[in-house]
Amino acid sequence: MSQSIEERLFMIRYKAAEQSHLIIKDQDTCLHCKTKECNFFCPADVYDWHPDEKKTSVAFENCIECGTCRLACPDYNIEWVYPTGGHGITYKLG
Amino acid sequence: MTVSHTSLRSGMGILAEERFDAIVVGAGPAGSAAAYTMATAGLKVALIERGEFPGAKNIFGGVLYRKQLEDLIPEWWKEAPLERAVIEQRMWILGKESAVTFSHRNERYKEPPNAWTGLRVKFDQWLASKAEKAGAVPIYETVVTELIRENGRVVGVRTDRDQGDLYGDLVVLADGVNSLLGKSLGVHKEWAPDEVSLAVKEVIALPKEKLQDRFNLEDNEGCTIEFIGDTFGMAGLGFMYTNQDTISLGVGVMVNDLKKKRIKPYEVLDAVKQHPSIRRMIQGGEVKEYSGHLIPEGGFTSMPPLSGDGWMICGDAAQMVNAVHREGTNLAVASGKMAGETAVLAHQRGDYSIKTLGEYDRNVKESFIHNDLKKYRGIHGLFKEMNSDTLFGNLPQALNDAAYEWLLVDGVFKKEKQKKAIRTLRNAAGGNIDLLRLGIKGWRAING
Ligand SMILES: Cc1cc2nc3c(=O)[nH]c(=O)nc-3n(C[C@H](O)[C@H](O)[C@H](O)COP(=O)(O)OP(=O)(O)OC[C@H]3O[C@@H](n4cnc5c(N)ncnc54)[C@H](O)[C@@H]3O)c2cc1C
Ligand code: SF4
Ligand code: SF4
Numbered sequence: 001m002s003q004s005i006e007e008r009l010f011m012i013r014y015k016a017a018e019q020s021h022l023i024i025k026d027q028d029t030c031l032h033c034k035t036k037e038c039n040f041f042c043p044a045d046v047y048d049w050h051p052d053e054k055k056t057s058v059a060f061e062n063c064i065e066c067g068t069c070r071l072a073c074p075d076y077n078i079e080w081v082y083p084t085g086g087h088g089i090t091y092k093l094g
Numbered sequence: 095m096t097v098s099h100t101s102l103r104s105g106m107g108i109l110a111e112e113r114f115d116a117i118v119v120g121a122g123p124a125g126s127a128a129a130y131t132m133a134t135a136g137l138k139v140a141l142i143e144r145g146e147f148p149g150a151k152n153i154f155g156g157v158l159y160r161k162q163l164e165d166l167i168p169e170w171w172k173e174a175p176l177e178r179a180v181i182e183q184r185m186w187i188l189g190k191e192s193a194v195t196f197s198h199r200n201e202r203y204k205e206p207p208n209a210w211t212g213l214r215v216k217f218d219q220w221l222a223s224k225a226e227k228a229g230a231v232p233i234y235e236t237v238v239t240e241l242i243r244e245n246g247r248v249v250g251v252r253t254d255r256d257q258g259d260l261y262g263d264l265v266v267l268a269d270g271v272n273s274l275l276g277k278s279l280g281v282h283k284e285w286a287p288d289e290v291s292l293a294v295k296e297v298i299a300l301p302k303e304k305l306q307d308r309f310n311l312e313d314n315e316g317c318t319i320e321f322i323g324d325t326f327g328m329a330g331l332g333f334m335y336t337n338q339d340t341i342s343l344g345v346g347v348m349v350n351d352l353k354k355k356r357i358k359p360y361e362v363l364d365a366v367k368q369h370p371s372i373r374r375m376i377q378g379g380e381v382k383e384y385s386g387h388l389i390p391e392g393g394f395t396s397m398p399p400l401s402g403d404g405w406m407i408c409g410d411a412a413q414m415v416n417a418v419h420r421e422g423t424n425l426a427v428a429s430g431k432m433a434g435e436t437a438v439l440a441h442q443r444g445d446y447s448i449k450t451l452g453e454y455d456r457n458v459k460e461s462f463i464h465n466d467l468k469k470y471r472g473i474h475g476l477f478k479e480m481n482s483d484t485l486f487g488n489l490p491q492a493l494n495d496a497a498y499e500w501l502l503v504d505g506v507f508k509k510e511k512q513k514k515a516i517r518t519l520r521n522a523a524g525g526n527i528d529l530l531r532l533g534i535k536g537w538r539a540i541n542g
Contacts, residue, residue: 002363002364002367002368003381005358005360008296008360008381008384009384011381011382011383011384012383012384012385015146035353035356037353037356040352040356040357040358041292041349041352041353041358041359042358042359043292043294043358043359043360043386044386045358064385064386065151066292066386066387066388067271067272067388068290068292068349068352068388070272070284071284071285071286071287071290071349072287072349072352072353074353076284081239081274082144082237082274083237084237084254085144085234085235085236085237085253085254085255086144086145086146086234086235086236088151089150089151090145090146090150090151091149091150091151091152091153091214091215091383091385092215092383093213093214093215093297093340093382093383094149094152094153094154094213094214094215094216094217094218094385
């Protein structure tokens with residue numbers, strides 16, 4: 001009965017804003033970040049480190065707006081705001 | 095809601111020219127309770143929410159309690175959308191493939207009712223609709239991006255709409271655990287990872303009859319189960335609550351532990367779903383929704399000052415959660431109500447400075463919010479000092495091992511068994527002294 005994260009996120013209605021509400025402040029900080037823990041603690045797999053491109057990608061349209069990454073990135077390297085009003089996730093049960 | 099709501103949306107430009115007696119940011123339980131209280135007293139209130147509707151962004155376990163909402167709206171449960179009336183509460187201490195359990199079931203929880211299970215999308219919409227009917231002006235799909243200040247006093251809010259500045263005599267911050275506004279005001283700093291936990295949850299559908307049989311329920315009766323252990327040695331708590339024809343299953347872990355363990359939150363949930371005690375309860379069910387949210391865990395020591403010139407802060411935004419008793423919505427409602435009442439007083443006096451708004455701080459201090467959180471103020475320190483692996487991994491497992499040995503009839507003398515059980519627990523805690531220390535610290539932590 002356990003599903004992939006894609007299947008799980010598919011159950012949440014999402015209205016994508018044009019711009020990402022999550023911004024990596026400095027990719028160089030990610031390059032030197034030893035733990036890259038955003039790749040783990042995010043409940044929606046938003047962040048992914050790409051060694052070849054030396055870059056953290058941000059799948060902001062997966063974000064369930066919990067706020068964890070804002071306070072859990074050891075370098076506070078994520079600029080975090082809410083999606084614009086009415087955008088982002090809408091739960092149907094809650 | 096829909097008609098006025100749409101016209102207001104397009105009318106934001108006009109609205110902006112109006113002044114409000116009070117502006118509430120966030121239509122969760124705290125914000126809606128504040129808005130309801132003020133609107134009922136005749137104040138002109140704006141209720142701002144970033145979601146498409148109140149509740150759109152919100153999840154909880156969740157259990158709703160009668161008392162604090164009753165103080166706001168008598169017999170509210172007769173009209174609110176609820177799931178089941180909680181008559182049984184269970185606590186499971188999980189081992190790898192075992193459980194030691196405690197529970198209390200009582201018919202007296204029916205009359206007067208004590209608590210219900212619920213789902214936030216429906217519930218938050220209902221509570222906000224009460225505020226709207228009392229006259230609060232709903233402004234949804236709108237993010238408050240900034241507080242407008244003049245001479246150190248909060249005088250309004252800036253929103254992400256065109257011409258989206260709103261002015262009011264005071265602003266109630268009920269913007270939830272992330273509370274970007276509380277931070278912008280400098281009321282509190284960014285929460286440290288050990289001041290919040292991250293919970294992920296699934297709502298799992300099951301035919302009603304099956305659900306009732308599995309949880310030993312009739313009609314509208316409900317059951318809650320909390321569990322510790324089986325969280326990969328992270329400080330955390332799981333929950334499994336019965337709704338009408340769904341089960342709310344989730345697990346929350348401290349963010350500082352989550353950072354250390356490098357485990358994905360939904361993998362913790364996956365593991366829990368495999369536990370024999372839980373697997374059987376949800377077997378054959380269909381997952382309807384996945385969700386995640388932070389929970390304030392700092393408690394008493396993390397609570398910021400609650401008011402200043404032109405503002406008051408309530409609910410999760412002020413860390414008002416009693417994690418030991420999984421109470422949050424009721425603290426939110428009670429604080430929202432107290433903030434609302436203070437706003438009414440300020441309106442009468444025409445004084446919106448901290449002199450009058452400080453009344454809210456004082457009232458919270460005398461209430462169960464301050465007192466209950468104070469009682470448990472040691473918990474945060476206990477978790478900080480103790481290794482989570484010990485408290486949430488080894489000890490629950492040792493208790494299960496001890497129970498196993500104790501009940502196993504294998505000819506070993508009972509005296510031997512008792513010795514072995516004690517040894518198992520002592521080793522799990524790291525020795526005699528540590529077990530004793532843990533006992534004393536634990537006692538102190540819950541007896542403030
Ligand atoms: C998994 C989990 C289980 C829980 N279980 C229970 C339980 O069983 N019983 C219980 O009593 N409590 C429980 N709680 C705690 C409870 O949910 C909270 O304490 C309660 O919801 C706090 O209410 P609030 O109004 O302060 O904040 P919230 O409910 O978070 O409401 C804040 C609102 O403000 C809006 N908002 C935020 N910022 C802005 C902005 N800038 N502009 C506009 N709108 C904004 C948000 O969208 C949201 O609607 C649980 C919490 C979680 C996460
Ligand atoms: S944890 Fe922070 S610094 Fe490290 S990779 Fe992720 S975003 Fe970059
Ligand atoms: S807010 Fe939560 S879901 Fe969104 S990116 Fe950050 S950690 Fe992931």
